[in-house]
Each structure stands twice: as C-alpha cells, then as structure tokens.
Amino acid sequence: MSIRTLLRFAPLGFALLCVQLDFFSLTLALPTIAAGLGVSVTSLQWLVSGYLLSFGALMVPAGRLGDIIGRRPTVIIGLAVFALASLICGAATDPAVIIGFRVAQGAGAALVMPNVFALVAAATDDKTRPTTIGFLLGIAGVGTALGPVVGGVFASTVGWQWVFFINVPLALIALAGTFGVSDSRDTSVARSVRSMDVRGLIFIVAGLSLLSLGIDAVPAAGWGSPLTIMLLLGGAACLTVFALLENRAETPLVRPSLLGIRPYRYLLLVGMFANIGLNVFIFLATLDLQVVRGESPQTAGLTFVLGSVGVALAGPAAGWLCSRFPVPVVLGVSTLVGAVSLFALALASDLWVYVVVLGFAGLSTGMSYSATQIGIQSAVPKPRVGEANSFLLMTLVAVGGVAIVIASGAVKVLGDGQPTAGSIDEVLFVMTGILVVAGAWMLAAARSLEPAAGPSSAAAPAR
Incomplete structure (x- = not known):
C-alpha cells in the first residue's frame, strides 16, 4: 500500500489517538487533580468511572447512528463533542462540572471509535485492510505510549489542566482531516434517526x-x-x-444473527480474553510501580514508557502479520506470547528487567487486541462492520472494567488488604493461565476458521 493511501486515513488515526491519549494520561494525573481541587482521590474516581460508563454504554447506539446518518458525520460530531468537553474540563474548578463533562467526553469517544473502524473497512479491500488498520492502530498507540508520560509530566509541571487542554488542538486537527475521508453507511436501514x-x-x-x-x-x-x-x-x-x-x-441496534457468524464469535471471545490481559497488565504494572515500588506519578509514567511503546508498535506489527498470515493464527500466537510475557513480568524483581519485560508485554497483548480488531473487519459483510465494531468495543470496555475490579479486589485480598509484590504476582500467574487457554483454543480452531475467517469469505450472510 502506498504512503499516500495511508496518509489519506491518517486523520482517523489521529481521532483514535485523542481517545487513547486522554484515557491513559488521566489516571496518573488523578492525585494531582484531587490536590489542586482540594478533594480526595476517591471522590474523583468518577473522572474515570463516569467516562467509562458513557463510553461503554453508548458504543452500540453510536455505531448504529453511524450506520443511519453516515459514519463520517458521526465521527465529526464525536470529535467536536470530545474537544468541547475537554476544553470545559480543563477550565472548570468545580469537581462536579469536570465529572459531568468527562461523561460527555466518553460520549464523544463512543461516537468516534466504532465508526472510525467501520469507515476504513468500507473504504479498503481485503488486501489493504490489515495494513491500513494496523497503521491507524499504530497512530492510536502513540497516544497510549505518550499517555502516562503526558499525565505524569503535565500534572507535575504546567498543571493538570493541560491533561485536558492538549486534547483540544489534537481533536480539531483530526476533525478537519476527517472531512476529506469518504463516507459510508449501512444501506439496508432507513436514513432517518427515527428508524433507530x-x-x-x-x-x-x-x-x-x-x-x-x-x-x-x-x-x-x-x-x-x-x-x-x-x-x-x-x-x-x-x-x-x-x-x-x-x-x-x-x-x-444489534441483530441477533451477528453472533451466529462463527468467525466473528471466535474472534470476539478470544479477543475479549486477550484484552483482559492487556487491561489487567497495565493496571497491575501501574500499581506495582506506584504502590509497591513507591515511584512518583512522573517517574512511574516514564518507567512505563517501554511498555507503552510496545503497545504503540503492536498495531503496525499486527497489520503486517495479518496481511501475510491468517488472522486466527496471529491472534492465537500473540495471545500465547502475551501469556509468557505476563509470567515473566511476575518473575522480574529487578527494575530494569521489569521495564524490558513491560515492553514485550505491551507488544504482545497489544498485538492480540490489534489482530482482533483487524479480523473483525473481514469477518462480517461490509454493511455490518459498524454494528460489529460497536458490539466488539462495548464488550471489550465492559468486560475489561469488570476484570480490573476483580484484579484490584484479588490483589488486596491476597495481600491482606494491601497490594503487595506477592499478591500482584499471583494475579499475573492466574492471568497467564487464562491467556494460555485462550491462545491455544484459538490456534486449535484456526484451521476450521480458514478460509472462513480469511479476508474474502469470512462473513455469513446477514439475516
């Protein structure tokens, strides 16, 4: 694929970058925001929870809205909402106002995410789609990589407000560029919001x-x-x-026949477990660095850079591999490598070894997520990619949130009320076992899913 073709879709990658940067930068900045507003960190937890609530709950309706009115205008509306909400969050001094507009940010992100992937799936063919989506995920991964650094450094220097303000110009650049992307929609549904x-x-x-x-x-x-x-x-x-x-x-909003498409069902299930590994590993690594090892938010963010870089590189790497090998094989192997990485992370006591293993863990678990996202685009008929993406992302967000709560509770229970190195390692060992089973199951099913999960004949007919 030519560089010119990839650059045509770059604004969509920039839209994903905004969402990723915002999410990964805020967590490390929470203590500083709480201190600046004169409230406890616990009372500001809704800056994260409120965002995730609206993001996850509105994903499926947002995907359907894109099917009805067009995916490009839906992305543009989402970016505008996201930019405005970010501006208000940075300017506000009342915690309730900031939390309220964090919910609005989540709504904007929900309008963006599924429709970006649906736009690309509709505008590319089976040969170019893996590379293109891998390219976009790579741009989004830059946001993942920079998020912890931006959150820690901005909160410690220019002020926590810039964790929100930085979103505004980025979202506006993405919004302007998105006007040049070809639109698409589901032509099997009426072009009226009343049909929702x-x-x-x-x-x-x-x-x-x-x-x-x-x-x-x-x-x-x-x-x-x-x-x-x-x-x-x-x-x-x-x-x-x-x-x-x-x-x-x-x-x-979601046709029941969607889960009747066998390749989609397999990718959804294994991708869900792989994404749990990604979410839990990031959460536990942050806990390990700040609570167990006693690093400051700024130092923890810089220490986590290699892990974030691994996640950033995962998209292009998965795109390259999925253009050459069957998606189920790439997903199965990357999930197994992710299991090995989490096992090694539990054994790494030396900080420098830990940092290097973070990079491998970010790359492998990030590749599993990317391979899932790439495979989904070819696993359903083109008109249904918006519906398929929104249901996938809703599932990943919802189950990922549950997994983090369970992991957090398990770490405290195993550590007698306080996270310890031992309790974090035990949870990582359990997560390793889950990924081994998921990866092996995907590889065992790979032969039966090909050519069904291949680029050209993946989809069962819509019903």
Whole structure:
C-alpha cells in the first residue's frame, strides 16, 4: 500500500489517538487533580468511572447512528463533542462540572471509535485492510505510549489542566482531516434517526449503566452488599430485556444473527480474553510501580514508557502479520506470547528487567487486541462492520472494567488488604493461565476458521 493511501486515513488515526491519549494520561494525573481541587482521590474516581460508563454504554447506539446518518458525520460530531468537553474540563474548578463533562467526553469517544473502524473497512479491500488498520492502530498507540508520560509530566509541571487542554488542538486537527475521508453507511436501514430502535437504546444504556455502577460500587461496598447486588441484577435484567427486544425489533441496534457468524464469535471471545490481559497488565504494572515500588506519578509514567511503546508498535506489527498470515493464527500466537510475557513480568524483581519485560508485554497483548480488531473487519459483510465494531468495543470496555475490579479486589485480598509484590504476582500467574487457554483454543480452531475467517469469505450472510 502506498504512503499516500495511508496518509489519506491518517486523520482517523489521529481521532483514535485523542481517545487513547486522554484515557491513559488521566489516571496518573488523578492525585494531582484531587490536590489542586482540594478533594480526595476517591471522590474523583468518577473522572474515570463516569467516562467509562458513557463510553461503554453508548458504543452500540453510536455505531448504529453511524450506520443511519453516515459514519463520517458521526465521527465529526464525536470529535467536536470530545474537544468541547475537554476544553470545559480543563477550565472548570468545580469537581462536579469536570465529572459531568468527562461523561460527555466518553460520549464523544463512543461516537468516534466504532465508526472510525467501520469507515476504513468500507473504504479498503481485503488486501489493504490489515495494513491500513494496523497503521491507524499504530497512530492510536502513540497516544497510549505518550499517555502516562503526558499525565505524569503535565500534572507535575504546567498543571493538570493541560491533561485536558492538549486534547483540544489534537481533536480539531483530526476533525478537519476527517472531512476529506469518504463516507459510508449501512444501506439496508432507513436514513432517518427515527428508524433507530428507541426501546432497545433505552434498555442497553440502562443495563450497561447499572452494571457499571454496580461494578464501581464493589471496592467500597463489596460484592455481597445489597446495593451491589441490586445494581448488578438490575443491569442484567435490562440487558435481558434488550436481547428479547432485539429479536422483534424492525431495525435492531444489534441483530441477533451477528453472533451466529462463527468467525466473528471466535474472534470476539478470544479477543475479549486477550484484552483482559492487556487491561489487567497495565493496571497491575501501574500499581506495582506506584504502590509497591513507591515511584512518583512522573517517574512511574516514564518507567512505563517501554511498555507503552510496545503497545504503540503492536498495531503496525499486527497489520503486517495479518496481511501475510491468517488472522486466527496471529491472534492465537500473540495471545500465547502475551501469556509468557505476563509470567515473566511476575518473575522480574529487578527494575530494569521489569521495564524490558513491560515492553514485550505491551507488544504482545497489544498485538492480540490489534489482530482482533483487524479480523473483525473481514469477518462480517461490509454493511455490518459498524454494528460489529460497536458490539466488539462495548464488550471489550465492559468486560475489561469488570476484570480490573476483580484484579484490584484479588490483589488486596491476597495481600491482606494491601497490594503487595506477592499478591500482584499471583494475579499475573492466574492471568497467564487464562491467556494460555485462550491462545491455544484459538490456534486449535484456526484451521476450521480458514478460509472462513480469511479476508474474502469470512462473513455469513446477514439475516
């Protein structure tokens, strides 16, 4: 693929970069933001939780909106919302206002993410798609790599406000460039917002919101508290109603036949476990550096750079490999290598060895995520890529959030109430076992998924 063709899609990669940079920079800046506002870090946890709630809950409706009105205008709206919300977050001094507009940022990110991948899938052929998506994931990976550094350094120097302000020019550059990208939509649905399944929209947003609130309540209230149980059961009930409604809706947000596409189902499941490994490894590494090893946010961010660089390189590497080898093989092998990396991370006590292993862990787990994202684009018919992407990303965000809560609780329980090197290592060992099973299962299924999971004949017909 020519450099000119890749550069044509660069604004979409820049849009992904904004989302990644914002998410990975904020966590390390939280203590400084709390001190600047005169509140506790715990009370500002909703800067993360509120963002994830709106991001995850609105992913599927955002993908459907792109199918209806066009994916390019949906990305443009999302970037505009994201930029404006970032500007207000940086200028505000009231914690409630910042949290409110962090929720708006999450909504903007939800409009961007699934529709970016759907635009690329619709505008590329089977030969160029892996390289193009790998290129975009590489640009997004720069945001992942710079996020911890930006969060730690900005919070310690020019001020925490710039963690938000930096998003504004980046989002505006991406927005301007996106106007030049060819639009696409799902031509099988009416081009009117009125055709959206409103009842399904209400129940999926309510279900995912209640589940998110329930998971967020676990650290303080515990899994067995009445509040946690009520929220989790309420969320499960709403999602059950959503599933029943989708079977009857004229234009469902997610058509039930999506999970009937075998390659998509396999990629979704293995990709979900691989993404858990990525999320848990980043969370535990941050915990290890700041709590166990006692590094400052700035030092921890700089120490984590090699791990972030590994994640950044994972997209182009996965794109190159997926253009030469079957996606299920790339996904299976990278997941197994990720398992080895997490096992090595648990054994690395020396800081320099730990830093090097972070790089391998970031590269391998990041490649698993990238291979999943690349494979999905060819696993369904082109008109359904928006729907497929939004459901994939919603699943990854929701399950990733649950995994981090479980990992956090396990680390504290195993460490008698306090994260320790031993308790972090034990969780990493468990995660290693999960990735070994997922990777081996993917490799065992790879032969039966080819050519079904290949670029040209992956998709079952839409039903």
